[in-house]
Amino acid sequence: MFNPDQYAQSGLAAGCPAAQIENFIRAGIILQPRQLAASAAARLCDRPDGPTxxxxxxxxxxxxxxxxxxxxGADDCQRVPGLNCLLLRKDGKSNTENLExxxxxxxxxxxxxxxxxxxxLTFENGSRIIARHYQHEKEIDALLGIEYDLIGIExxxxxxxxxxxDLRTxxxxxxxxxxxxxxxxxxxxxxxHDWYHQTFILPCERGAESATRFIPARVEDNQFLNPEYKQILADCTGWQKKAWLEGDWGIASGKFFSTFRPGIHVLREFDRSRIVEWFCGMDYGFTHYTVVLLIGRDADDHLFVVDEYVARHAIPQQLVLGIKEMCQRQRLFIGQPNPRAGLCFQPADADRVRRIFAGGDLFSHRFDGSTLAAHFSTLGVRIHPANTNRVQGWAEIQTRLGDPAAGIKPTLFIHERCHHLLNCLPFLQHDLDHPADVLKTNVNEEGLGGDDAADALRYAVATRLPTIRAVKLRGF
Ligand SMILES: Nc1ncnc2c1ncn2[C@@H]1O[C@H](COP(=O)(O)OP(=O)(O)OP(=O)(O)O)[C@@H](O)[C@H]1O
Ligand SMILES: [Mg+2]
Structure with missing residues (x-):
């Protein structure tokens, strides 16, 4: 049996002003303790020095x-006439249905x-809640430029x-x-996950909240949830269980390469004399980035990504120049030896890039029957088809990163100058539909993001380089 006095007491205990509880009672809405704590935080936004x-x-x-x-609806819209609220959510029709x-x-x-x-949804006093949804982020641009008093993001x-x-503007x-x-x-x-963690959760954990307030949600907070649903969450495994059942943010990011440790995998220097062979991984793109990674292998099969070349909207001639420049800065030779120079210059294996491995798009036939790989070859750089199996490739990277915390040593290291790769690899997410795969991400309109660098690494590590001896026997 609902007891208004008891409800008012629990509201006050959570920090809600009496007028706020009256608003909820008037609307017939009974919030649970954690929800009341969130409402108390919402009322702090009224204060000039409160959160926003x-x-x-x-x-x-x-x-x-x-x-x-x-x-x-029951508190903010009722106490301020004419309030203009946006309620935003990803996914097709679901936001209007959800609001309905x-x-x-x-x-x-x-x-x-x-x-x-x-x-x-318009209330009697003119306050309204406008439900909008989006499939792709760029659809949000249509909402920019409009003024909202309150934005709710699901x-x-x-x-x-x-x-x-952008939305905050x-x-x-x-x-x-x-x-x-x-x-x-x-x-x-x-x-x-990462910006949300930094913006809301870290200040809360450190007791240093000013512009934000964070209320952690637990599954036990909600007495209206059916036990079967709780069981479904309990049956999840790994990071999903921690994230969805326990609401754990620490390890719950869904990051694919969760064992990546900048202090261990990222190198400032490396001993070039250890390298016995060099090769490249390339992910080709025109509107997307082309990323070429230069990788050295030592005698113990450790891989060192020592440099990267990144270009966008570049034609093959420009790419070949860029790749050669990268190799030259590492004092390496790439391309077929010039027969006329052959007598006086034959680079040693440790001084030349043996192969560039790239994905299937370079080998698909164009309208005239030619391939981009053939075009690169005429420009002096031969490209070889990589193993493009995504799951195998990610698994190989995962294995090579090891698990330093569990004492499993890594065999893959990345030089700190490879900004593009380092801004990409550690942040890749699981594809929730295919957990063994990485969620594909595209470059945004500002040219940021995208997983091209990780693809280039995948091509390189997942493809076996023929041994130098076998290549020599075949006369390559
Ligand atoms: N105070 C309440 N009174 C009545 N029903 C409630 C209350 N709070 C939550 N519920 C009900 O519990 C169910 C789950 O709540 P809700 O959908 O708000 O959870 P959620 O945290 O948004 O879930 P998700 O993480 O999946 O988005 C819904 O059916 C909702 O209506
Ligand atoms: Mg929800």
Whole structure:
């Protein structure tokens, strides 16, 4: 039996002002303790020195979405007439459907009009919640330039930091009695895991929150969750179990190469005299980046990625020049020896790049029957087809990274000058549909991101170089 006094008491204990609890009681909304804590944090945004962003995240099913709409609709929209709120979520139709379902359950006692085709919920005082969704981040651009008093983002780690920053520029108000703010809900993992962790969770863990407040969500917070759902979460394994059942952010990022340790795998210097053979991995692109990695192998089969060449919108002639320049800066020879110079110059194996391995696109036939690989060959650089099996390639990188914390030594090292690779490899995520594969990411419109450098590394490590002896016997 609902007891309003008891509810008011638990609201006050969570830090909610009495007027806020009255708003919820008037709407017939009973929030649970953790949700009340999130609402108390939302009210802190009213203060001139209070936060401007609230994060409510962690386990799945903790009651986050229910809270966000309750806070927006039953508290914020009711106390400030004409409030303009955006409720954003990734995925097709689900946001309008989601809002449709939730508003039926949450607002039967609050007069409102729901325009299903436009996804706009309008209260009697003119405050409104506009539901928008996106499949691809660039669709969010259409929302930029519009002014919102309040932005709610569901599943915020599906956004990159760039888009989150862009959205914050839409947060403006002309109302004297309102301070603009963002509410976010999310589970750990996803492309935005790292910025979300740094923006919301780290300040909370360090007790140093100023512009943000974070409320950790646990599955036990929600008494309305059916036990079967909790069992489904409990049956998950690995990082998903930690992330979705326990709401653990520390190791729950879904990072593919979780054993990567910058202090161990990234080198400032390396002993060039150890290298017995050199080769390259290449991922070709025109609108995407072309990335070529220069790799040396020592006699113990350790691999050292010592340099990278990265270009975008470059034609093969430019790429060949770039690749040769990279090799020259490492005092290496690439390409077929010039027969006329052959008598006086035959580079030793330790001074020449033996092979460049690249993915299938360089070998597919164009309209005239030629291939890009053949074009590169005429320019003096021979390209060889790589093993393009993604799962095998990632597994090989994983094995080579070892597990330093568990005493398994790495056999793959990357020089610190390889910025592109180092900005990519450690941040790759599991593809949740194919956990043994990496989630593909494309370069964004600013040219940032993308997994081209990791693909170049994959091609190189997953392809066996024929032994020098075998090559010599075959007269290559
Ligand atoms: N205070 C509440 N009163 C009644 N039902 C609630 C309450 N809080 C949550 N629920 C219900 O519990 C279920 C799960 O809640 P919700 O969808 O908000 O969780 P979530 O944390 O957003 O989940 P996910 O992580 O999957 O997005 C929903 O059916 C929701 O309506
Ligand atoms: Mg939710």
């Amino acid at each position: 962003a609230i994060g409510y995240g962690g386990a799945r099913g903790g009651g986050k979405s229910h809270w966000m709409l309750a806070q927006m 379902n939730l508003r039926r359950r949450l607002f039967p006692a609050l007069k409102h009009h729901w325009n299903a085709s436009r996804g706009i 599943e915020a780690t599906t956004l990159t930091q760039r888009k989150y920053s 839409c947060l403006r108000t002309s109302k004297l009695n309102w301070r603009p703010r963002i509410y976010t809900t999310t589970n750990p993992g996803g492309v935005g």
